[in-house]
Structure formats: C-alpha cells, structure tokens
Amino acid sequence: MVAAFAIVGLAGTRLKRLEWGGWVAVAFSGAALVVGVLIGAGEMLDPGRYTVVQYTWLHLGPAPGVFPNGVSLVVGTLVDPISALMLLVVTVVGFLVMLYSIGYMHHDRGLPRYYAELSLFLAAMSGLVLANNLLEFFLFWELVGVCSYFLIGFYYEKPSAASAAKEAFLVTRVGDVMFLLGIFLYFSRYALAGPAGLGGWAANGFVFTNGNQPFLASSMGGNSTLLTVAGIMILGGAAGKSAQFPLHVWLPDAMEGPTTVSALIHAATMVAAGVYLLAVTSLFLGFTSLDQLVIVAIGGFTTFFAATMAVVHPDIKRVIAYSTISQLGYMVLAVGAGFAMVGLFHLFTHAFFKALLFLAAGSVIHAVGTQDLFKMGGLRKPMRVTAAAFAIGGLALAGIPPFAGFWSKDDILGSLYSELGTHPAYWPFFLLAFAAVFLTAYYIFRAWFLAFSGDGPRDPTLPHAHEGPWVMQVPLVVLSALAVGSGLLIFWPNFDTLLLNGAGAAGIPPVFGTSDLLLSAASVILAAGGIALAWRLWGNGRVFVLAPTSAVAPVRTLLLNRYYFKVGYDWIGTRAVYTVARAADFVDQFVIDGTVHGFERMFAGLSERLRRIQSGLVSDYAAYVVAGLLAVFVLLLLVAPYLIATVGGK
Amino acid sequence: MTDLPIVGFVALSAALLAIGVFGILTRRNFILLLIAIEISMNAAILNFVYFGAYLGGTPGLTGQSIAVVLVGFAATEVAVGLGIVLALNRVKGTINVEKATELRF
C-alpha cells in the first residue's frame, strides 16, 4: 500500500513533460494525500497498530568482529503513530503546495523539471517517514537532500542560487557523515552489547522493530561512551538537516529557491526530518543523559540565536527562515529533554503554520516582485486573504491561544519546566527558549506590519498588488484552518493514547499536557508584549530607524551579518581548504613528480657521463680491457673469497 | 726436467705479456701495435713451452705441440692485421689509430 505510493510518486516524475504536467503532479499528490489521510486516520482510530512490510535488500554475509551474525540490509515500511503523523504532514502540505505552485510558478521556465523534482521529493520524503530501519532512513534522507539541492538551485542561472544549493548540500553533508557514523555505532552497539535476543538486530538489518514490536530505548538501558558518541553523531546529522547551530547557515540561503519549495521543504517537511530522526532515535535507540544535555543545549541555544537574527532581517523569506530554525530549535529542545512526542507535536503544528507563512509570503512576493520588507507596505487592502493568512500564521507562531502554535510551544516549555527540578543544567536553555518567545512574536509581527500595514508601498515603483488565482488562495485558506485547528488535536480523546502508545510502552515519561497555567500565562504575556513592541515600532506604516550612534547599532550589524558565521565558513571552505589543496597539488607536481624526474635526470646524467668513456680511441678500449682484467683478478682473488668467508657462502 | 726454475720462467713470460700490453696501450702506430700483440702472444707460447718441459711426458708434449700451433696461428693473425693496415692506409692515408676515432660515444 505504502510502497505503491512511493512508486506512484516516482512514476509521476515521468509524466511531467506535458503542458498540463502541473496538474498531473497535483493529481498524484492528491492521490498521495488520500493515502496519507487514510493511513493517518487508521492510526488515529486504532492507535498502536504497527504495520511492517519488509524485504531484504542486500545480504552482506557475516563479518567477523563487530557483526559476527552477518549483516543484512533490508527495506521496508513501518506504519506506527508517529510515522502516520509525519505522513499526514507531508501529504497534506505537499498537496497544498503542489496546488499553490500551479498559480505561483505559472510564469517560470523549466516547469517539468520543477514538478518532477517536487514529486520526487514527496516520494522520497514519504519513504523517509515510513522507513523501518536506519539505513533506509538514511537512503531517503540523502534523496530528499538531493531534491532540495536541485530545488534550491532551481533558478540555476542565478549564481547566488547555484551557490546556495551547493552550500545547502555541503553543510547537510557534514551532518550526513556524522549520521552515518552514528548508524555504525548504533549498529555495533546493538549487534554486540544488546541484551539477549537482540544480538540478531544487525543481522536483521537494523530495523526498528523486533517482529511486530518496536525496539524501544528503555529495553537497551545503560550508559556508555559508545552510546554517547553515537547520540552526538545522530545529533550532528539532525543538526545538518534541521539547520541547528552551528550547521544553520544553509537554511537562510536556501531561500534562493522558489517560495513553494521553501514552504514545503525548508519549513514543513525536510528540515523537520532532523527532528524526526532525533525523536525516532530517542524512542527506539536511546540517548544517554549527556547526549540529552547536549541536544537540549543545541536546541535551546539555536532557538534564541536564530530568533535574534530574524529580528533585523529585511527579507521577508529570510525572516521566516530564521524563524524556522528557531522553531526547529524548540523541537530539538523538547526531544532532547526526553519529550519526543511533544517535539513531534510541535513539528506537526509548525508544519502547517510555517507553510502557511511561506505561502502567504509567496503570495506577497508573487504580487509585488520583491522580498524586501522595506519596499512593501499597505498590502492588506489589495490582498485581504493573504494578509489574514499571514496574520493567522503569525499568531500561531507567536503562540497566542487558541492558535496551533500555542498548544505545542506551551507544551514544550511546560514539559521542560517540569524537568528543571531533576536537571538543573537545563535552566539556561529553558530561559533562552522562554526569551525567544518574545523575540518570535516581535519579529513575525514586525514583518506583518511592514508588509501589510500602512497606506501603501514604500517603494512606489512596485507593481500594483493583487491577490493570486484561486489555486493560490485555496491552500492559504486550508492551511489557515489547519494553523488554527491542528493544535486542537490535543483535545482529541485518542490523541493522548495515540502518542502515548508510541512512547508509553517504552517507559518514557508520558508527559503531555502538563502545562503549568502560570507558565502558559507568562509566555502568552511575553508574546503579546512582543506583538505590542512590533506595533509600537512598525505598526501603521511606521519605520523605526535605529540611530547609527546608538549603543545597540553594533549588535544590529552583528545580527545582519549573521554573527559572521557565513564569512567564517566561507573562509574555511574556500581559503583554508583551497590553500591546502593547492599545497598538495604543488607537492604532487614538484615533489613526487620531481623525484621521479630527478631519477630520470640522474640516469640521463649518468648516461651522458658514461658515454664519454666511449672515446673512439682504440687504445682506451684496450686500457678498459686491461683494467677489467685487473678488476677480475681482484674479484676472483680478494673480494669473492673475502665475501664468501665473511658472509658464509652465497 | 722437473727442477726447472718454473717460477722464474713464468715471471719472464708475464713480463713479456706486460711489455706487449704496455705497447698496445701506448703505441699509436698500427704496425707497432701489431708488434706489441705479437710480443704478448709470445708470452703465452713461451708458457706452453715451459710448462710442457716442466710437466714432461705425454702431458708435456701437448704443450710443445700447442706452442707450434700457436706460432702458426699468430702468423695468420698478423697477416689479417696487416691486411687491415693496408686497407686503412689506402682509405685514410694513415695508420695512426688516433686518427681513426670517427666512431665514438
């Protein structure tokens, strides 16, 4: 069933040569949506059902050492509550973005390529969430990375787009490498050190399940250096994909791609795969407490760190991109603290309201042809739907009840807060995450006010704005509904059980909805404060100009320059590495080849010198004969007997 | 016959060989070279004679007869040498081996 879906997605890529290719893609993604909803609904109505389909892909035979029982690589699908949830996100957002693209991408060249790549992405992403083992997970993980690479570089004539695509691939590649090492470490951990009956884990192909039951982290137990390193490596992989500090640099640059791509890949699905990976790992494989601290630290820090950069950016898409990094930080934080389900819940809601924000931003860009917030203004009049959608997304992001973001973000903060007693080391990161709530509300409404409030565009050369076609509006409306409603899922009677079943059996504290009312109130007040500040500075067409002499001006420069991370990475990536490469090239050409040529010259010189003895004068030749005779005598009478006597024969 | 001072005789022929070889190394005139070759050849012939005499009996006779053969051979060899001298002289106008160094290196 699910495998068929992947094939449908792949087959879809082949049909895109036609003029109406976009609609074909929409149709296929619609079919996928139906399948996804069916699966999701099935899990919701009958939670705790695990459906495993599995084939052996490769049998590599036994390997003495770490894998004495042999290694099999399998492919298969595992449908469980969390994968169903993810699949729902992917198919819903995928379908809506496809639909939206019909309008948004209308004027672009290379549409067959666009739809083919997008379809391939959807197929790969679906495969990723349904994978039943780490290897398959990694396989699709790489595939979505490549799709992302091509889609970021969709406008490949633009050097900045080509460069951003490369950057995205490379930075995530760093993460991938760590991920792969993490896989190996977990492999060996469960192949050798696992409890009885689990030794065959590796032989079974590293699947998450044992028969029809999931392997769960608690059954492994224990702390070890190996497991710690493995966890850090998995975190590295996730950090690359989910753009966590310090591998966050690629995501803002990835905004070079079409906005639809940003919405689907770089907001809702692919970047969330990192969080999904962490969640899956924490549920099935287990993190040590040190790992957890590191993950919490990374997540908490990223949350705040990315939010600060969003505060000053003039580009509407990049503001949302930083926001994505920041929100992903929340999820990482939650997973790290042991609340995988909570993190996934935020992932779920975030996918909808962030896709909404992007699509709304896309609508704006479609209308005015620029991404610079400071050129826009007063757009709420000609674009009512978009303005409303952006506002709903913003409210959800800011965490204002009853919008979806409130429920999930509040849950994260609450869960973390409940852990502070046992883990005082989490305090600073809790505070950072808490502070980020304020920043989040501020920057997203700064963007809203800049774009939509006021009387008209600040740059009068902008074209007259108008709302997009219905194919663009429908997704906005649907996503708006989801941005409001998806958080309410928390009140679904089965929802608790649904997610608990993923975790409860594992013995992970099923903390869910343990929000402290006081804490919730504080965060809502903080968010409201952020919105108010934004109104104060930017509302109603105001433009807040920071005096260059102000004390915070250097901070602003620092933020605008993204803490100089990009500069530093560029330096490493080009200057440092290329210098080493040039040096190596020099060694190759002059030292190694030079040595060889030196030998050549030596022989040539020897040849030249020896040639001289061939003087042409016969008396010389006779002299050589005599010299040779004497040499033979020396050899025969002295050297040979001496050598034989000392070395002892031949 | 066995009390021949054989060491002395061999020393003599060795000296003869040395003289001949010295001549070959130092002379530049082809004719003189031929003479030097003959001198050194005679050292070998003399050796056969001494040793023949020293060994005596049938083995001794072998040496003597070899000496006779070698004398004939030496003559043949010199004749060929002279033929080359003549040809060389006709073509090059000289029999100085120093002048014949066209082939070298």
Add this chain to the structure above:
Amino acid sequence: MDVASFVLPFLPEVVLLAATLLIFLLDVLHVRRTEIVGALAVAGAAVALLLVVADLRFAPLASLATLPAGRIDAVGSPTALFAFTSLGLVFQGVFLIATLLVSLASVSRPSDERGAPIFFGLLLLATLGMLLVTVAADLIFLLLAVELTSISTYLLVAYTRRDPRSLEAAMKFYIIGALSTTLSFFGASLLYGAYGTTNLYAIRLAAGPVGFPVLVLLGYGFLIAGLAFKATLVPFHAWAVDVYDGAPTDVTAFLAGGSKKVGLFAFFLVFLAPILFVRTVGGGSPFTGAAVGLGPVFQLTLGVLAVLTMTVGNVLALLQKEMKRMLAYSSISQAGYMLIGITVGTAPAIAGATLQIFAHVFMKGAAFLVVGGVAALGIGPLVDDYRGLGTRRPLLSVAFALMLLSLAGVPLTIGFVSKFVLFSAAVQAQGFFVWLAVAGLLNSALSVFYYARVLKVMFFDPAPAAPADRGAVVGASGPSILPAGGLGYGRAVAIGLSAALIVLVGLYPQPVLGAIQLAAQHFVATGA
C-alpha cells in the same frame, strides 16, 4: 680409422665447408652474382641447419638415462678433441639460424659484384668456426675455433674495403680482439701449467691442480677477460659499440645475432664446470686459510660482471641518438642477462640463458636486418629519422616494434618467455641469485625507456615533411603495405620469419623450451 665414422658426425660442418669452398671456387671462376653466391650460402646454411635439427629431433633427447651412440657423445673423454652435446647442438642450431637469416636477407641486397663471394664465404667460414666451438672438448681447440670465427668476422667487417667507417671498425675489432686472444691463450697456458692438460673434461675430472694453485685462479681470470671480449661484457665491451656501428649492417646483424654467442657458449664450456662441480683449490682463502670452493668465487665474479654489463649497457643506451649504437648497447645489456644463466648455473638457468640466446637471434639480429633494410630505403641512421615510419611502412614497423618489445621483455613475445624462464630460474635458486633476478628485472624496466622511445618515434611522431623514402624501389610515395617494397624479398622473408617466431614461440614456447630444457639438464647432469 674409418673415414665415414669420423666425417658423419661432422656432416653439418662439412656441408658448410663445402659451400664455402664452392663459393671461393666460383669466385675464382668469376661467378660472383649476388643471387647465385647468396643462394649457395643460404642453401649451405639451410642444409646444415636441417641436419642439426634432424639430429636434435631424432636423437632421443627425451631420454636422459640412455645416451645414444652416434653424434651425441655427451660424456666426452679426457683425451678427445670433440664432444657432441645436445646443448652444443642447440647452439649449432642457433648459429645456423643466424647465418641463414643474415644470408637470406643479403641475397637480394644490391651489393657490388666483387664483394658478394667474400661476404658470403666469410660468413660461412665464421659460422664454421662457431659450429666447431660447440663441439670443442679441448681448451686450445675451443680457442682456435673461436679465433676462426674472430678472424673471419674481422674481415667481414672490413669486406667493403672502401668505407672508412667499416675499416675503422675492423681496426678496433682487430686490435681488441687480438689483445683478448692473447689473454685467452695466456690464461689457457696457465691452466695447462696447473693441470697438465688442456682438455676440459680432464680439467673437470682432476682432483686438483698439479702445479701452483693460484695459477688456476689467474688462468681463469685471463680466460674471463679473453672470452668476455667476444661476449661483450662490460668493461670489455667498448669495441662492440663502434664495430656494430661501423660495420655493414648485415654484418652487425651477424655479429650481434650470431658470433657474440660464441663467447657465451665458450663461457658455458669453460666456467660451468667449476661452478657445477664445486671443488676447492688448494691453498685456500687468503683471509681465512680455509679451502675456498671455486664455484662461489666464480659465481660472485660473474654475477658482478652480469649486473655491471646489464646496467652499463642499458644506461648508455638511454641517450643514444643513433639507432645502431642504441641497439648495440642494448645488445651489451642482453649479454648481461645471458650471463645470469651461467652465473646461476642450474639446469633451469642454463635453459633460460639458452632460450635468451636463441631469442636474441630473432630480436636483435633481425632488428639489425630491419635497420639495414630501412637504411636501404634512404632513411637516416638516427632514431629520429624513423619518425612516421609507422604510417609509411606499417608492416615493417610492426615487425620492428615486435622485436623491440621482445627485447624489452613484453609478454606474448619470445623475449618475455626467455626472461621469464631465466629470472624464475634465478629466483628458484634463491639466496644471492634472487638479487640477480631483481637486478635483471629492474634493468629490463630501465630498458623500456629507450625501446619505447623508438616506438614513440615510429608511431606517434609525424613523418618528416620531405619524404625521405627516395630510395624506395616500390611504393615510393604513400604508405606501402607491400612487405618487400624496397627491402628485397629475402630480407622481407627473414624479417617476417623472425617476427612470426617472436610471437609464435612467445605464445607457445613448449617445443623449443622443452628441447632446450632437456639439453640443459643433459649438460648439467653429464658435466657438459
């Protein structure tokens, strides 16, 4: 004594002698046409070769246990002048093949009427000397037979009598040759003094020297020097380059392909005995006083000579710009390889060296025949003059390339098989000899440089703008695939035959190698 029983074993030699006499007789009768005289020489060599091969074929080589009566009398006797050995027979075959190829190539050569009888007559006479060397059982007889070859070849080099280069070559050849002869005879006289006999078998069988022990080493030392001249070992090699260069190219082919092997076979006869029958010389080592086996002493000395010869030959060939001199240096280095076989001294090694010598006829001898043919096409003597030959003369170039590749020891050629057998024999002997194999292999790696350079020039470099093909008789313009175009059919056949054998034996060496192996085992087992 029954004349027939004396003459019959010498049938090949007699045939050659008869042909030689006939040629000189016809000369007197003013019948000097190249075709007639050449045909006579070819016929003589061919008949002799057939007789040798028939002997090899029908003599029950396969059985080592029972030695046949008749021509092969392997044991020899302490008083005999001759001993017919199967290995000697193999060498007779090698020599006759060389002669046959050279005379075949020279048959249709445009040469002056006056020169033909001298050329072919001397060629056969030299061959006669070579054949006699292979049956020698007596040191003096051996040296005299060598001299018969030497003197004939001195004259052969000079036979044009007008070319100053040839005459210069002959002069050098003669002087160094005569000096070496002197040294050889002097050495022989010392051995005679030490052992009281000049018979090789008697020397071998003698318990020890009757005279002064040091004479033995000195005598062998002189013999090494004297015979090394013929075998072109470094540092006794200097003449060879100039002579190979200055001599008429077909004579060079004969010198390189044929007569130089005489020296090597003489090494076999003279030195294998002390190596194989490791006996001590009284008096012992000057260092320890202990008795020293002759074998190791010779092996070390010859090993040093072998390495020196290979290396110097190859290094000097590296930069040679003239084709003939390059091939001459290569020829010197090949002698070094062959000497490895003698140094190791086991039956496999001797077989390897013999095969190498056999192969060298087709590789180097035929290569010089090609050079002679190319010169007849009006192409200059420098390696660079061969530019573009590959396009203009594809077949000739391919044949030449085969010979060079074979010299370099590239597989699928006879040169590879021979080196393979030789070096594997050295490795098999283990110890010190492995290093000989390594030295040999490294040298053959070095040699690839200059062979490859010729290939590069022939096939990759563009032909010179002005066609240098003016001497070509057939197909003067444009590529000609006619094998004989301008070469003469005899030469074409000789070259083609050699190239074919290089590949055929390279692919399936069993028949040749099997015979050589038996001969070598025979040689080692019976002491000669």
Add this chain to the structure above:
Amino acid sequence: MLPLISIVLATLLAGTVATFLSGTKARWTALATSLAFLAEVAVLFVRYPGWPGYTGAGIPGFAEGESYAWIHLSWLQINYTVGVDGISLVLILLTAILQVATVIYSWGEERRPSAYFGLVLLTCLGCFGVFVALDILLFFLFWEAVLVPMFFLIGFWGGPRRRYAALKFFVYTHVASIVMLVGLLALVFYSGATSFDFSAVDAAARGLTGVVQAFLFLALFFGFGVKFPIVPFHTWLPDAHVEAPTGASVLLAGLLLKLGGYGLIRWAVEVLPSGLHTDQPILFAVAFLSIVWGSVLSLSQRDLKRMVAYSSINHMGIVLLAIALGSSLGLLAAVLLMFAHGIVSGLLFMSAGSVHHTFGTRDIPNLGGITPRTPALSTMIMVGSLASLGLPALISFPAEFTALLATYNGLGYWVFVPLAILVVTAAFYLWMMQRMLFGPEKGVPSDARDLPWYEGVGMGILVAATVVFGILPALLVDVIVSSPVKGFPGT
C-alpha cells in the same frame, strides 16, 4: 562441457583481429564483438550460481574452469588455467558493459578507426584475461598485454602531451609489473608450489613463514598498488587520463585500475592472508593517504578530466582500505566499489570527453551555465557526479556504504577519515557543477550542440547500469557473496 571462457576469449580475439583488418567498417565489427561478448558474459552470469557438478577441471572454488598444459618443464609447470568466481565474474561484467559503452561512445572516431577500435578491444581482451586467469604466467601475460594497446591509445590518439603521458604510464606500470612478477615468482619458488596454478600456489603458500609472507605481500602490494594507483606512485594517472582519448580514459579508469584491485585480492590477499595481517598497518596508512590525497587534490584541479582522475585515486584508496581490512565484508565492499567506480568514472570521463568535444576546453573556470544549451550533457554530468559522491539509488551508494561499514567493523572510529573525506568529495563535485553547469552562460561557442547520438547512447548505457545496479545491488552482491572468499577466518 563447453569451454565457455575459452569461447569468450576466442570471440574477443577473433573480433579484435577482424576489427584491425576491417578498415572503415571497424566500428561495426567492434560493436558486434562487444555485443557478443556481453551476451556471453550474460551466459556466464546466468550459469554461475549453482551450476551443477561442474567446478572446472579440479579448480576448487571456481566455476567454468579449464586447464590445459602449456609449458611443462621439469621445474616449471605452467598451465592454461582459467576459471571464474564471484569476484571475477562481477568485474567481467564490468568489462563487458564498459566495452559496449566505449565502442558506441567512440562511434565518431575518424582517425584510423580500425586501429582505434582494435586497440580498444585488445585492452578489454587483456582485462578479461586477467580476470579469468588462474595461472601466474597467464595472469601476468594478460596483465602486461593490457599495457601495450593502452600505450598506443594514449600515445597516438591522445592530447597535446600524449607522448610524455604514454611513456610515463608505460614506465610506471611496467616497473610495477616487474616487482609484481618477482613477487609472484618468489611466491611459487619459496612456497615450493608444484605448479603455477592458483590452487597449487594457494595451497603451498600456507606453509610459508610469516616473515616471508609479509615480504612477498609487500612486493605484490607494490606491484599491484601502482595500478591502483596508490599515493605516492600515482602521478602517472592524472597525466595519462588528461592526455588519453576519451575511450582510453574510460577503459583506463574503469578497467585498468581494477586490475590492481583484483590482482591484490586474488594473488596477494587470498594467497597470503598472514602476510596481509602483518602488513596491514602499511596498507592502511597508504589507503588513508590515497583517500585524503586524491580528494584534496581534486579540489585544486581546474581541468575537469584531471579532477575526475584525482577522484579516482580517492575512490581506489577506499577500495584499498576495504581490501586491507582482510574481512570478507571488506572484500565484498572492495569488489562492489570497483564495479561502481568502473561504471561511474566511465560515465564521468565520457562526460569530460564530451565537454571537450562540445566546448573545446575542459577548463572548469572558463565554462559556465552550459545546462540550457546542452541539457543532455549536463544531465550526464550531474548523474555521474551525484553517483560519484554516493547518492542512494545509484550504484556507488551500496558500495560505499558496505565499504564504510566494513571499515567500521574492522577499524572502529578510524572510519571517520573516509567519512569526512566524503564531504570533500561532495565539495569538489558540487563546486564543479556550480561553476560549469549553473550560473550565467560562459565560454559556450555559438555552434555548441548537445551530445551526438552515439555519445548519448554510450553514456546512457552507463547511466542505466548506475541506476539498475544502484537499486538492485543484490544482483552483484549475491554473486560475490556466493563465492567463498579464500583465506579468511570466519567465512
């Protein structure tokens, strides 16, 4: 029983000769031969697993074996012995695929096509021979026989510095062959093997002491290693590749480098396991050096072909690493990697060749934004690059994954070195694509056309192989695993 391998050899030989003689029709002869070869290899493949009862003339562990006396002397027993096992079969398949692709790709060769195609077939013949030979002399013969046609291909059809490159190639590989030959001979004679056959040598070598094994292994390692090529004996490779005509480059990277890997497995690792064990640190050091060096140097190259050539050094370094692990998992990885690299580097070299034909230069900085003008060529470059940097669903991924897994299995955290280098590998391919394929158009002549049909088909075959075996690597793995890897504990 059909002497199948001899039939294949005869087919190739006849085809080669016919091609040499068929003048302007040579490409057709060559294509016919190649297709026949491919069909025969397919038969070999189909018959391979569990062909009942016939394991060859007493050659344990091999199928389709044939053995005939060749040179039998008292101390040399040399046979014409051939046979295949899983390892060789996979590499033979690679040979056949590359041969077909190369012949089609080179369809437009106008300079002396008969000689060109003849030499191409001869090279493949030699490689096939190396993969089937089970006798030391036969092996060496084919081994060397590959050099000569390649020398001519580079030297005659190559680029401006072709003579230097051809000579360098020949000399390097020839010197290595000689060391290898000494090693093999010593192997026979020191072990006292009764014949030059693999089985005999393999059996006898077990009796060698550890020191001798280690020493012999080193000699063989050097001999095979230069072909790999291992750093620091690698400098012939970039020069040879850059100057070689495209077809020759493909064969050079796709097949000739594999000879080194195959030789090392067959004649050193399997025969001298304890030698491998002793020398392992050296091998690891060399492998890591090659991996890092090849990758870092790829970064600094401007010439597309040179870049790909250096990346070959990197990939073959991983192969060496996998072999050096001395585990059956490692060997499996090595063989898979060799297959993958053969196909992918072939594709990349063809791309580089087409870039050169189309734009007159391969200088990456001088080209830019070629995709709109030559979409097919760009696609090929992308597929090749992505495959080379290990994208899943393409052939390199299962191979690299297995190799890394094996490395982790054997070396633990050291696996981080090749892993980290994966980033560098990605970097230079991405850099190349960014500059050459994307961005504003630069350096594209006005008459530039996309791939001619034959180049497209030639590359298409390789792309197909990349995808098919990438998705279904079990086709290869099952064959490799089914053959018992000789000489390892735990198998």
